[in-house]
Amino acid sequence: MDDFGQKLIVLLQYLLPGFFAAWVYYGLTSFAKPSQFERVVQALIFTLLVQALAFIMKLLLLSTGKWWPVFAWTDKSDLALSIVSGFVLGTVFAAFANNDRFDENHETPMTNVAQVLVPASEVQLVEFVNLHRRSRRGDEVAKAGTTSGTDQ
Numbered sequence: 841m842d843d844f845g846q847k848l849i850v851l852l853q854y855l856l857p858g859f860f861a862a863w864v865y866y867g868l869t870s871f872a873k874p875s876q877f878e879r880v881v882q883a884l885i886f887t888l889l890v891q892a893l894a895f896i897m898k899l900l901l902l903s904t905g906k907w908w909p910v911f912a913w914t915d916k917s918d919l920a921l922s923i924v925s926g927f928v929l930g931t932v933f934a935a936f937a938n939n940d941r942f943d944e945n946h947e948t949p950m951t952n953v954a955q956v957l958v959p960a961s962e963v964q965l966v967e968f969v970n971l972h973r974r975s976r977r978g979d980e981v982a983k984a985g986t987t988s989g990t991d992q
Contacts, residue, residue, distance in 0.1 A: 853919055857894070857926035858887025864930030869937050886929065894918070894925040 862883035866873055873879065898921060902913060911917075 853922075854891070855884075855887055856919075857890040857922035858885075859883045860923060861886040861890050861926035861930035861933075864927055865934045865937070868931065868934035871937070886926070890922060890926045890929055893929060894922045897921055897925060 862879060865886070866879075874882070898913075898918070901921075905913070
């Protein structure tokens, strides 16, 4: 039973940075939050990205540490680097989502509005009047305010 607890802690330490990245992403964007299942799937995707980024950063830091050693690398260093990577990744994805940076041509539906809309100075007011309407008795009225025939 003690082995199960150890494996559970290792699994949570592996998944935590991805869930943290998803939490940062949803905290910094104004999009409607998807269902719980979709959020878990996105957090697992963030976990893969965060772990890959943390692995690359670990390799870079260890190779840099050969020339300029700062501290010894431990398991706590792995967790700290993963959490920092999760925060950075969540922030970067939120910035991209808020600024529409994923769209290659940067065209939004409002890009060509000036070409479609007519300037206000060229707009003429048109008043629509029902020219043919019926009076209360059923007689047809030719113009608004005048009657056809004797309607007195």
